[in-house]
Amino acid sequence: MSGSDGERPWPLVIVGGGPAGMSAALVASQNRVEVLVLERTAGLGGQVRWADAPVPDLLGGSAGDGAELAERFSAHLLGTRARIRAGVGVRAVMADERPLRLVLDTREELSARRVLLATGLDHRRLEVRGEHLANAEEDPRKTLGSLRGKSVIVVGGGDEGASLARDLADADATVTMLVRDKLRARPAFGDPARGHPAVEIREGAVVSEIQGGDALEAVVLTTGERIRAHFCFVRIGAEPALPEIQPPLERLDDGRVRVDEALRTSCRRIFAAGDLVRSPNERYIAVALADGAMVARKVEEDLSAGA
Ligand SMILES: Cc1cc2nc3c(=O)[nH]c(=O)nc-3n(C[C@H](O)[C@H](O)[C@H](O)COP(=O)(O)OP(=O)(O)OC[C@H]3O[C@@H](n4cnc5c(N)ncnc54)[C@H](O)[C@@H]3O)c2cc1C
Known part of the structure; x- marks a missing residue:
């Protein structure tokens, strides 16, 4: 098992490189929290990539389409101390272990003191053969x-x-x-x-x-x-894109992860942010960015308190 330095756990691992995950990584790295972002697709950006041009309701977002905005977000983050691994999905998080243990799609394992789930939404599946x-x-x-x-x-x-x-x-x-x-x-x-x-x-x-x-x-x-x-x-709707969490986190009736005001899940060392926890009328890039920033500060507080 490897952490940020051999056996040492990562202070913060962020699962998902959409706006919530990127914002958390930016703020955490600015506050000198060592952070690793794991993104299962080849590039950062999440759903921002699919937004139309111009992105009408994001301050400063009118310059280009979603793909350009995602590139700008990504370039900003790549200039920080945050470590980013794209093309690597997280399969499972062992929430009852200390430190937390993450199992990647590659079967590699990582350990972390705090995890942020920022995995957004997937298209709902029909659940039929083929x-x-x-x-x-x-x-x-x-x-x-x-x-x-x-x-x-x-x-x-x-x-x-x-x-x-x-x-x-x-x-x-x-x-x-x-x-x-x-x-x-x-x-x-x-x-x-x-x-x-x-x-x-x-x-x-x-x-x-x-x-x-x-x-x-x-x-x-x-x-x-x-x-x-x-x-x-x-196109039959969207559902939370959550890796397996053991034991499972508390969920709301519609599948969203239940969080408190600080975006802590029922496992207090695991946070969740962005579309994963937001109702349909709260699903905005701006909300995801704010969620990410807030979680980064909470993690920093936890870690400096030695929690
Ligand atoms: C077509 C479209 C247009 C939109 N237009 C606008 C708009 O104009 N203005 C606006 O404010 N909002 C818009 N939105 C909504 C906005 O994009 C979302 O609210 C926002 O992207 C949510 O951010 P997020 O970080 O929570 O999740 P996401 O953006 O969904 O990012 C989640 C990331 O996690 C990754 N991931 C998932 N599972 C795993 C795993 N197991 N391991 C590792 N990585 C994983 C995903 O690949 C993805 O990159 C639009 C959305 C869509 C689909």
Whole structure:
């Protein structure tokens, strides 16, 4: 097991390199707390990468799109003492050990006195066979050219599904929306999809399986109908992206991690911040940045008190 220096545990390990994690790392490193950020994807930024241009509601965020903003955040952090490892996910955190023990996807183990979970949200899964064949493009809006002329299935009838269907159809894809019940997108998102000649909306369509080999071939409904398509995107909402925590942390009914005012979880040495703990109407970059900064100060207080 390795810490920041051989066997020594890291004072703070941050799981997730979105705005909450990056902000915590920035503030911690400025206050001379040795900190390691573990990010499972190749780059920092989290969901900020997907925000449209300009990012309208972040002070100073109007200069570019989400990807540019993520690059700016990332460049700032790379100029600090924070240690960053991208492309390394955390599989599990052993919350009852002292120091805390983290198991990485590589099976490597790390120890930490404090952990911040800043893992944000994942797309909710359908939980059907073959689901790994869906969502082949991480952000289809960034690669619309490759979808031109293709048949695409969008599963989900909320705002996100409807707006993606409209964008894909505008980019000359032929789109079938599969909606379990009724299209429930608000008019601002639903109407453009409903009125689009390249979008077919199938209400009452329940997916039972996704079929294919190396690539997607078809989506199968519970009626047995098989709909052929080149791509399928599942947009049925979001859920907290949490590694396994042993023993499990307390959660709210909607799956968010329960935290107190200081963003401490039911394990007091583990903090959680950002979208992982925030309700849908609190999911802003600014909120995640504030959460991260606050946790960094709390960790600094804990460590200097020898806790
Ligand atoms: C399309 C879109 C547009 C948006 N537009 C805006 C906007 O205009 N303005 C605004 O204020 N907000 C916007 N948001 C919301 C904002 O991006 C989020 O509220 C914010 O990014 C949440 O930050 P976070 O750090 O909590 O989580 P995230 O940004 O989700 O970051 C979490 C990070 O943790 C990583 N991770 C997850 N699991 C693990 C693991 N096991 N191990 C290691 N790493 C892991 C993920 O890869 C990710 O990088 C938008 C979101 C989306 C999706």
